[in-house]
Amino acid sequence: MNRILSTVVGASCAALLYVAPANARQSLDLGVNHVGLSIGNSQRWTGLRINFRDHDVRRVDGLNVTIWKPGDNPEFVMNGIAAGIWPAAGTLNGLGIGIGGVTAQYAINGFALSPIGAVSQGSINGIAIAGLGAVAQQDVAGLLVAGLGAVTQGGIRGVMLAGLGAVAQRDMVGINIAGLGTVSQGSMIGINAAGLGLVAEHDMIGINLGGMAAVAEGDMRWINIGGLATVANGNVEGLSIGGLAVVGTGYVRGISIGGLGVVGTGGYDGIAIGGTAVGTGEAPLRGIALSLGKVDSGRAAGLLIGGYRVRAERIDGVSASAVMLRSHGFGGLGIAPYNEVRGVQRGITIGIFNRADELHGVQIGLLNYAGNNGTLRWLPLINAHF
Numbered sequence: 001m002n003r004i005l006s007t008v009v010g011a012s013c014a015a016l017l018y019v020a021p022a023n024a025r026q027s028l029d030l031g032v033n034h035v036g037l038s039i040g041n042s043q044r045w046t047g048l049r050i051n052f053r054d055h056d057v058r059r060v061d062g063l064n065v066t067i068w069k070p071g072d073n074p075e076f077v078m079n080g081i082a083a084g085i086w087p088a089a090g091t092l093n094g095l096g097i098g099i100g101g102v103t104a105q106y107a108i109n110g111f112a113l114s115p116i117g118a119v120s121q122g123s124i125n126g127i128a129i130a131g132l133g134a135v136a137q138q139d140v141a142g143l144l145v146a147g148l149g150a151v152t153q154g155g156i157r158g159v160m161l162a163g164l165g166a167v168a169q170r171d172m173v174g175i176n177i178a179g180l181g182t183v184s185q186g187s188m189i190g191i192n193a194a195g196l197g198l199v200a201e202h203d204m205i206g207i208n209l210g211g212m213a214a215v216a217e218g219d220m221r222w223i224n225i226g227g228l229a230t231v232a233n234g235n236v237e238g239l240s241i242g243g244l245a246v247v248g249t250g251y252v253r254g255i256s257i258g259g260l261g262v263v264g265t266g267g268y269d270g271i272a273i274g275g276t277a278v279g280t281g282e283a284p285l286r287g288i289a290l291s292l293g294k295v296d297s298g299r300a301a302g303l304l305i306g307g308y309r310v311r312a313e314r315i316d317g318v319s320a321s322a323v324m325l326r327s328h329g330f331g332g333l334g335i336a337p338y339n340e341v342r343g344v345q346r347g348i349t350i351g352i353f354n355r356a357d358e359l360h361g362v363q364i365g366l367l368n369y370a371g372n373n374g375t376l377r378w379l380p381l382i383n384a385h386f
Contacts, residue, residue: 026040026041027039027040027041027042027051028040029042029045031047034046035047036048037049037050038050038051039051041053041054041055041056041057042057043056043057043058043059044057044058044059044060045059045060045061045062045064046060046061046062047061047062047063048062048063048065049062049063049064049065050065050066051064051065051066051067052066052067052068053066053067053068053069053070053071054066054070054071054073054076054088055070055071055072055073056071056072056073057073057076057089058075058076058077059076059077059078059079060076060077060078060079060080060082061079061080062079062080062081063080063081063083064078064080064081064082064083064084064087065083065084066082066083066084066085066086066087067084067085068084068085068086069085069086069088069100070086070087070088073088073089073090073105074090074105074106075090076088076089076090076091077089077090077091077093078091078092078093078094078096079093079094080093080094080095081094081095081096081097082094082095082096082097082098082102083096083097083098084097084098084099085098085099085100086098086099086100086101086102086103087102087103088102088103088104088105089103089104089105090104090105090106091104091105091106091107091109092104092107092108092109092110092112093109093110094109094110094111095110095111095112095113096108096110096111096112096113096114096118097112097113097114098112098113098114098116098118099114099115099116100114100116100117101114101116101117101118101119101130102114102117102118102119102128102130103117103118103119103120103121104119104120104121104122105120105121105122106120106121106122106123107120107122107123107124107125108120108123108124108125108126108128108136109125109126110125110126110127111126111127111128112124112126112127112128112129112130112134113128113129113130114129114130114131115130115131115132116130116131116132116133117130117131117132117133117134117135118130118133118134118135118146119133119134119135119136120135120136120137120138121137122136122137122138123136123138123139123140123141123154124136124139124140124141124142124144124152125140125141125142126141126142126143127142127143127145128140128142128143128144128145129143129145129146130145130146130147131146131147132146132147132148132149133146133148133149133150133151134146134149134150134151134162135149135150135151135152136151136152136153136154137152137153137154138152138153138154139152139154139155139156139157139170140152140154140155140156140157140158140160140168141156141157141158142158142159143158143159143160143161144156144158144159144160144161144166145159145160145161145162146161146162146163147162147163148162148163148164148165149162149163149164149165149166149167150162150165150166150167150178151165151166151167151168152167152168152169152170153169154168154169154170155168155169155170155171155172155173155186156168156171156172156173156174156176157173157174158173158174158175159174159175159176160172160174160175160176160177160178160182161175161176161177161178162177162178162179163178163179164178164179164180164181165178165179165180165181165182165183166178166181166182166183166194167181167182167183167184168183168184168185168186169185169186170184170185170186171184171186171187171188171189171202172184172186172187172188172189172190172192172200173189173190174189174190174191175190175191175192176188176190176191176192176193177191177192177193177194178193178194178195179194179195180194180195180196180197181194181195181196181197181198181199182194182197182198182199182210183197183199183200184199184200184201184202185201186200186201186202187200187202187203187204187205187218188200188203188204188205188206188208188216189203189205189206190205190206190207191206191207192204192206192207192208192209193207193208193209193210194209194210194211195211196210196211196212196213197210197211197212197213197214197215198210198213198214198215198226199215199216200215200216200217200218201217201218202216202217202218203216203218203219203220203221203234204216204218204219204220204221204224204232205219205220205221205222206221206222206223207222207223208220208222208223208224208225209225210225210226210227210230211227212226212227212228212229213226213227213228213229213230213231214226214229214230214231215229215230215231215232216231216232216233216234217233217234218232218233218234219232219234219235219236219237219250220232220234220235220236220237220238220240220248221235221236221237221238222237222238222239223238223239223240224236224238224239224240224241224246225239225240225241225242226241226242226243227243228242228243228244228245229242229243229244229245229246229247230242230245230246230247230258231245231246231247231248232247232248232249232250233249234248234249234250235248235250235251235252235253235266236248236250236251236252236253236254236256236264237252237253237254238253238254238255239254239255239256240252240254240255240256240257241256241257241258242257242258242259243259244258244259244260244261245258245259245260245261245262245263245274246258246261246262246263246274247262247263247264248263248264248265248266249265249266250264250265250266251264251266251267251268251269251283252264252266252267252268252269252270252272252280253268253269253270254269254270254271255270255271256268256270256271256272256273257272257273257274258273258274258275259275260274260275260276260277261274261275261276261277261278261279261291261293262274262277262278262279263277263278263279263280264279264280264283264285265280265281265283266280266283267280267283267284267285267286267298268280268283268284268285268286268287268289268297269286269287270287270288271287271288271289271290272285272287272288272289272290273290273291274289274290274291274293275291275292275293276291276292276293276294277291277293277294277295277296278290278291278294278295278296278297278306279294279295279296279297280296280297280298281296281297281298282298282313283297283298284297284298284299284300284301285297285298285299285300285301285302285304285312286300286301286302287302287303288302288303288304289302289303289304289305289306290305291305291306291307292307293306293307293308293309294306294307294308294309294310294311295309295310295311295312296309296311296312297311297312297313298312298313299312299313299314299316300312300314300315300316300317300319301315301316301317302316302317302318303317303318303319304317304318304319304320305319305320305321306320306321306322307321307322307323308321308322308323308324309321309323309324309325309326310324310325310326310334310336311324311325311326311327312327313327313328313329314327314328314329314330314331314343315327315329315330315331315332315334316330316331316332317331317332317333318332318333318334319332319333319334319335319336320334320335320336321335321336322336322337323336323337323338324336324337324338324339324340325338325339325340325349325351326340326342327340327341327342327343328341328342328343329341329343329344329345330343330344330345330346330347330349330356331345331346331347332347332348333347333348333349333350334347334348334349334350334351335349335350335351336349336351337351337352337353338351338352338353338355339351339353339354339355339356339363339365340355341355341356341357342357343356343357343358344356344357344358344360345358345359345360345361345363346360346361347361347362348361348362348363348364349361349362349363349364349365350364350365351364351365352365352366352367353365353366353367353368353369354367354368354369354383355368355369356369356370356371357371357372358370358371358372359371359372359373359383359384359385360385360386361384361385361386362382362383362384363382363383363384364381364382365381366380366381367379367380368380368381368382368383369383370383370384370385372385373385
């Protein structure tokens with residue numbers, strides 16, 4: 001018995017260590033109908049297969065152990081467990097564990113684990129974890145984790161985590177987090193975070209956190225936070241916070257807080273708090289706007305408080321400033337040292353000097369001017385016209 005065992009072991013080692021030509025198919029098969037134990041470069045096998053270097057393999061079902069980096073195996077379908085220094089297949093269905101890497105030409109379906117890299121020239125459906133890089137040249141559905149970079153040239157639906165960068169050339173849907181940058185050439189939908197920058201070339205929807213900036217070429221919705229800036233080349237909706245600024249080239253809607261300013265060039269609805277400015281250009285502003293500097297808008301309605309100025313084409317609601325209010329139409333209550341209405345005022349202004357071209361209300365101040373009040377256009381303390 002010992003002699004037989006020694007013979008089998010010796011023959012197995014010889015077959016395993018034999019370096020055959022690239023197209024060799026030599027193997028020592030211990031089984032029936034390609035089932036059992038195979039040592040060498042068998043083309044099809046079910047059970048346990050051990051080989052030095054795979055080349056031109058067709059199919060293995062079971063456990064495949066390879067020692068060295070494989071040759072060309074585009075049609076190799078691996079079902080089960082592939083282990084070694086660099087296990088590779090055309091399609092890997094199951095578990096791949098490689099010291100130097102795990103690769104697939106068409107797809108990884110299952111679990112790939114390596115301290116170096118997990119790479120599919122096609123898709124990844126399942127889990128790929130790599131110490132350095134996890135890469136798919138097509139779509140990913142599942143979990144992609146890498147110590148340095150997690151990259152897909154398609155999109156991802158699932159979770160992508162990377163120590164440095166997480167990148168997708170199409171949509172990111174799910175949880176996407178990177179130590180430095182998270183970048184999508186499509187949309188980001190879900191929970192997206194990056195230590196430095198968060199960038200989407202289309203929409204950004206969900207909980208979006210960028211250590212320095214969160215930037216979307218499309219719309220931003222829900223919770224958007226950038227350490228320095230939150231910027232959308234479209235609309236911004238939800239809770240948006242920028243250490244310096246919140247900017248939307250479309251409308252901004254919800255609660256927006258910018259250390260320096262909040263800007264919605266397409267208009268604003270909600271609560272805007274800007275350190276030095278809240279502005280919408282010629283677009284309307286509706287809701288609450290608070291700034292230590294200025295509040296500027298086309299047509300403003302709601303509660304407007306500006307440190308040194310509130311200015312709008314028309315103001316309706318309650319407005320206050322430490323220096324001036326200026327509009328071409330006014331309705332409501334305005335409080336500032338200097339209130340100027342270059343048009344029709346309907347309501348009450350309180351200040352040191354109040355001016356209205358046409359007054360239909362009350363002015364209270366040291367000096368008041370109402371252009372439609374005849375000989376009583378200039379009055380101290382109070383002026384009124386109804």
